[in-house]
Amino acid sequence: MLLAWTWMRASYQYPLSAAMMTVASFVVNALDIAAIWVIFAHVERLGGFSLPEVMLLYGTAGLSFGLADLLFGNVDRLSGHIRSGSFDTVLIRPVSPFVQVAVDRFSVQRFGRVLQAAVVLALAVPQLDLTASRAWMVPVMIVCGFAIFVSVFTLGAALQFLLTDAPEVANAFTYGGNQLTQYPLSIYGGELVRGVTFVLPLAFVNWQPALFVLDRDDPLGLPHWLRFASPLAALLLGLVAAAAWRAGIRRYRSTGS
Amino acid sequence: MIEVERAGRSFTHRRKAGVLRRERHVVHAVRDLTFSVAPGEFVGYLGPNGAGKSTTIKMLTGILTPTTGRVRVAGLDPSRRRTALARRIGVVFGQRTTLWWDLPLRDSFELVRHLYNVDQGDFRRRLAELEELLDLGSFLHIPVRQLSLGQRMRGDLAAALLHAPSVLVLDEPTIGLDVVSKAALRAFLRELNAERGTTVLLTTHDLGDVERLCSRVMVIDHGRLSFDGTLGDLRATAPEESSIEDVVARLYTGGG
Ligand SMILES: Nc1ncnc2c1ncn2[C@@H]1O[C@H](COP(=O)(O)OP(=O)(O)O)[C@@H](O)[C@H]1O
Ligand SMILES: [Mg+2]
Numbered sequence: 181m182l183l184a185w186t187w188m189r190a191s192y193q194y195p196l197s198a199a200m201m202t203v204a205s206f207v208v209n210a211l212d213i214a215a216i217w218v219i220f221a222h223v224e225r226l227g228g229f230s231l232p233e234v235m236l237l238y239g240t241a242g243l244s245f246g247l248a249d250l251l252f253g254n255v256d257r258l259s260g261h262i263r264s265g266s267f268d269t270v271l272i273r274p275v276s277p278f279v280q281v282a283v284d285r286f287s288v289q290r291f292g293r294v295l296q297a298a299v300v301l302a303l304a305v306p307q308l309d310l311t312a313s314r315a316w317m318v319p320v321m322i323v324c325g326f327a328i329f330v331s332v333f334t335l336g337a338a339l340q341f342l343l344t345d346a347p348e349v350a351n352a353f354t355y356g357g358n359q360l361t362q363y364p365l366s367i368y369g370g371e372l373v374r375g376v377t378f379v380l381p382l383a384f385v386n387w388q389p390a391l392f393v394l395d396r397d398d399p400l401g402l403p404h405w406l407r408f409a410s411p412l413a414a415l416l417l418g419l420v421a422a423a424a425w426r427a428g429i430r431r432y433r434s435t436g437s
Numbered sequence: 438m439i440e441v442e443r444a445g446r447s448f449t450h451r452r453k454a455g456v457l458r459r460e461r462h463v464v465h466a467v468r469d470l471t472f473s474v475a476p477g478e479f480v481g482y483l484g485p486n487g488a489g490k491s492t493t494i495k496m497l498t499g500i501l502t503p504t505t506g507r508v509r510v511a512g513l514d515p516s517r518r519r520t521a522l523a524r525r526i527g528v529v530f531g532q533r534t535t536l537w538w539d540l541p542l543r544d545s546f547e548l549v550r551h552l553y554n555v556d557q558g559d560f561r562r563r564l565a566e567l568e569e570l571l572d573l574g575s576f577l578h579i580p581v582r583q584l585s586l587g588q589r590m591r592g593d594l595a596a597a598l599l600h601a602p603s604v605l606v607l608d609e610p611t612i613g614l615d616v617v618s619k620a621a622l623r624a625f626l627r628e629l630n631a632e633r634g635t636t637v638l639l640t641t642h643d644l645g646d647v648e649r650l651c652s653r654v655m656v657i658d659h660g661r662l663s664f665d666g667t668l669g670d671l672r673a674t675a676p677e678e679s680s681i682e683d684v685v686a687r688l689y690t691g692g693g
Contacts, residue, residue: 268530271500271519272499272500272526272528273523273553274553275552276520429502430502432501433448434495434501
């Protein structure tokens with residue numbers, strides 16, 4: 181943490197430009213939600229969900245992803261570190277390599293996305309008049325979603341130990357996962373939804389717990405208990421990701437020289 | 438301080454051999470390496486290009502996990518206890534800096550201090566000492582990217598010693614340095630070893646380094662140790678009038 185702070189202080193000699201980048205990232209992400217509003221100008225419901233409901237899905241996914249990306253998104257630069265040889269240096273320091281890669285060139289501008297998602301969520305919640313007996317799930321799903329996205333980032337990074345030349349493959353899962361979870365999963369095909377439920381458990385970021393929050397039936401008729409399974413999914417994926425990361429480091433071959 | 442027991446490391450390359458066929462091809466960078474280094478020793482590690490010197494160093498520092506055998510440094514298995522080991526070992530790569538390109542040397546040191554959690558008082562004292570011994574004062578404020586090779590090397594060395602490690606390993610620290618920088622570096626390393634008792638292992642192609650610094654020499658060739666002994670022993674392997682270069686050249690070509 182101290183290291184991240186030092187990075188920000190050392191590399192952000194231009195606070196104005198940092199602020200502008202944050203605003204820019206806020207605006208770019210705002211275009212995302214604008215697209216959703218455009219859709220709702222033409223249809224009443226999207227995949228069976230109303231605008232505030234979709235905004236709830238969007239906001240929770242965005243917040244989870246945004247926080248994960250802000251704090252740990254830099255691990256997707258691992259292959260760059262491997263190719264340049266700077267990962268050797270990371271490994272000889274007494275701080276977890278994962279943390280070091282995450283805070284290297286730590287940039288606050290990603291905060292724009294978090295802010296934007298928080299705003300969308302804040303707009304959505306009052307329109308849904310949720311009861312406390314269901315609303316408690318919202319913070320839980322944000323935390324679990326965060327853990328799931330951090331795990332996905334970690335898995336992507338672990339993959340880069342094998343595919344040093346193809347970091348895009350890993351990015352497809354992280355950023356693609358974010359795009360996917362912004363909309364109700366009911367608009368996608370059943371195969372894909374089963375995939376993101378039982379294989380790469382992105383459905384537990386927001387979809388399953390949101391079904392509980394909104395008190396809706398699962399369009400695919402999956403078991404009811406799944407909507408409480410987000411912590412379990414986050415834990416399992418986290419364990420898998422940690423193991424993959426360790427295996428990656430053991431297989432690390434450095435660069436010849 | 439360092440124990441290596443039958444350690445080996447191989448790399449698998451996959452080569453295209455035809456349209457879909459791929460050939461696996463294994464390079465044994467280090468095989469069946471056994472040696473140990475006692476505390477306070479100053480060891481030179483020689484060998485021709487591609488012999489496995491850097492691979493050995495990377496196994497000692499926890500960067501590479503050995504494929505076979507056992508490695509212990511300061512009582513720890515480097516690849517399993519990487520962070521614990523990092524506090525006891527200093528590492529310098531001649532070919533590559535461990536500092537941050539864009540930051541002035543002083544800020545790099547400050548980051549190193551945070552990474553190693555070095556107490557502020559100790560940090561000041563050690564930095565002042567290193568600043569004097571390595572003559573860093575004139576370029577502490579310059580970004581690493583703009584330093585000359587000799588300056589960068591001294592900066593790297595200081596950064597590797599700020600946490601007062603008991604072992605120092607250096608991979609070709611004198612590569613590309615001019616005579617003056619080399620002499621300064623050697624004087625510093627000799628003093629570090631003599632005064633502090635820091636164990637030093639260095640790889641080099643410069644036999645001057647070995648003659649002036651090392652009480653012990655190890656030669657590796659094709660991943661195997663082909664000589665381990667004192668400088669005197671090394672000379673004794675060849676006819677008397679041979680220069681040290683000739684002696685080593687004989688070893689590299691498989692004992693003549
Ligand atoms: N990351 C790597 N991937 C594949 N082969 C490597 C790698 N690192 C080293 N090698 C091979 O291992 C052998 C020993 O290399 P190295 O330890 O760097 O030798 P030295 O430092 O003595 O010049 C060489 O044949 C080299 O090509
Ligand atoms: Mg080498």
